[in-house]
Amino acid sequence: MEYKELVKSIPRPMREGLSENLMDILLEAKDGGNIPSSVAKMILYYWQRDQLASESGLTSLLRALVEADPMKTATVLDDFGLDEIKLAISPAEG
Amino acid sequence: MKSFGIEFVPMELFWRTTYYSIQAEHLGYDSIWITDHFNNRNVYVSLAVIANYTDRIKLGPGVTNPYLIHPTMTAQSVASLNELAPGRVICGIGAGDRTTLEMVDTPMKAPLRTVREAVEIIRRQIAREKGSYEGKLFKTSAGARFNFRVNDPIPIYIGAQGPKMLQLAGAIGDGALINASHPDDIERAVKLIVKGAEKAGRDPKEVDIAAYTSFSVAENEKKARKPVVPVVAYIVAGSPPFILEKHGIPVEKAEKIRSDLANRNWGEAFGAVDSNMIDSFAVCGSPDQCIEKIETLFKMGISHFVTGSPLGPNVRASIKLFGVDVLPHFKELP
Numbered sequence: 001m002e003y004k005e006l007v008k009s010i011p012r013p014m015r016e017g018l019s020e021n022l023m024d025i026l027l028e029a030k031d032g033g034n035i036p037s038s039v040a041k042m043i044l045y046y047w048q049r050d051q052l053a054s055e056s057g058l059t060s061l062l063r064a065l066v067e068a069d070p071m072k073t074a075t076v077l078d079d080f081g082l083d084e085i086k087l088a089i090s091p092a093e094g
Numbered sequence: 095m096k097s098f099g100i101e102f103v104p105m106e107l108f109w110r111t112t113y114y115s116i117q118a119e120h121l122g123y124d125s126i127w128i129t130d131h132f133n134n135r136n137v138y139v140s141l142a143v144i145a146n147y148t149d150r151i152k153l154g155p156g157v158t159n160p161y162l163i164h165p166t167m168t169a170q171s172v173a174s175l176n177e178l179a180p181g182r183v184i185c186g187i188g189a190g191d192r193t194t195l196e197m198v199d200t201p202m203k204a205p206l207r208t209v210r211e212a213v214e215i216i217r218r219q220i221a222r223e224k225g226s227y228e229g230k231l232f233k234t235s236a237g238a239r240f241n242f243r244v245n246d247p248i249p250i251y252i253g254a255q256g257p258k259m260l261q262l263a264g265a266i267g268d269g270a271l272i273n274a275s276h277p278d279d280i281e282r283a284v285k286l287i288v289k290g291a292e293k294a295g296r297d298p299k300e301v302d303i304a305a306y307t308s309f310s311v312a313e314n315e316k317k318a319r320k321p322v323v324p325v326v327a328y329i330v331a332g333s334p335p336f337i338l339e340k341h342g343i344p345v346e347k348a349e350k351i352r353s354d355l356a357n358r359n360w361g362e363a364f365g366a367v368d369s370n371m372i373d374s375f376a377v378c379g380s381p382d383q384c385i386e387k388i389e390t391l392f393k394m395g396i397s398h399f400v401t402g403s404p405l406g407p408n409v410r411a412s413i414k415l416f417g418v419d420v421l422p423h424f425k426e427l428p
Binding site: 033040043 | 108110112113116117120147148409410
């Protein structure tokens with residue numbers, strides 16, 4: 001799944017708010033333990049550098065959320081009008 | 095100088111605790127303390143990960159104990175951590191939590207002597223002192239030296255609640271972590287720390303005195319109070335009778351809570367926590383209420399305020415609320 005390519009389409013003014021919302025979901029997700037530790041460490045790497053709203057940061061967040069809580073993530077993406085990414089993380093519709 | 099720390103209990107997935115630690119550093123907190131209980135994630139594994147993903151904030155165990163971990167191993171752990179985070183390591187040590195020690199049939203014997211000797215051994219190990227150590231409770235031979243050097247000082251903070259341990263903190267600690275939240279308890283504790291320092295011929299200003307509180311901040315008082323209930327239950331369970339009596343809490347009630355906690359009867363234990371217990375053992379409220387309470391504690395003589403568990407109804411939001419609405423009242427931020 002090429003999230004990196006999809007993330008490029010997210011308008012820049014939206015990225016900060018989106019990363020905040022996605023991080024909120026991740027921190028509360030019941031299945032947070034499903035996230036591969038390599039992906040978790042990438043998120044921490046970008047957070048340490050305050051770059052979670054960058055393309056790489058958002059890519060890591062999406063990779064994690066696909067495992068942790070795809071449904072809530074889809075809702076947030078819907079709220080932000082990011083239909084293409086929402087479809088990409090929803091296997092039933094993708 | 096006023097310092098502000100934050101405590102995390104590593105009950106969460108490692109990356110969540112680390113996320114919050116990075117958040118704390120970004121917001122200008124000065125120190126991170128990770129609790130040490132066998133039923134949560136390992137304290138030093140947690141600290142090592144945090145060390146890797148932070149750059150400036152101080153970090154260390156808050157607190158370890160010499161009953162479950164031999165002081166040579168504590169010395170080894172903090173010395174090794176110092177290689178990951180040079181000059182940033184702090185070491186909190188105390189007699190431990192009675193409730194959890196009892197779970198593994200480890201009595202808290204001779205706590206003053208145990209903590210004193212543990213601190214002496216940790217310092218000897220870090221300094222690579224030659225010769226043996228002949229304590230009453232711990233002994234090390236001359237061969238027990240580290241095979242590596244420790245290039246930075248590692249301040250040792252003694253966790254204390256009772257009068258003798260507080261005096262010991264003043265006598266030998268680089269810092270003291272007062273396990274209390276109420277101004278009366280803090281005032282009493284500071285006096286004892288000062289007394290201990292003066293008796294040992296030290297300037298009390300050498301001791302960084304921290305109020306290690308149970309803390310919760312939210313947009314209003316009601317939302318802030320609810321999360322502290324479980325933590326206050328543990329505090330009540332572990333408090334000595336004279337502290338309970340000072341706050342008008344029946345000792346039998348505390349013993350019942352301890353028994354319920356030990357047997358994992360959470361509903362019973364938490365249901366017994368009342369408003370008086372919360373006011374006695376936690377700092378909680380809206381940001382303005384917390385500012386007022388923290389100011390009072392600084393007036394009592396502390397130099398360091400630690401926001402301990404639970405932090406608030408939503409950890410990320412509460413860390414942010416404290417960092418944005420409380421910290422700037424006390425210090426200039428980066």
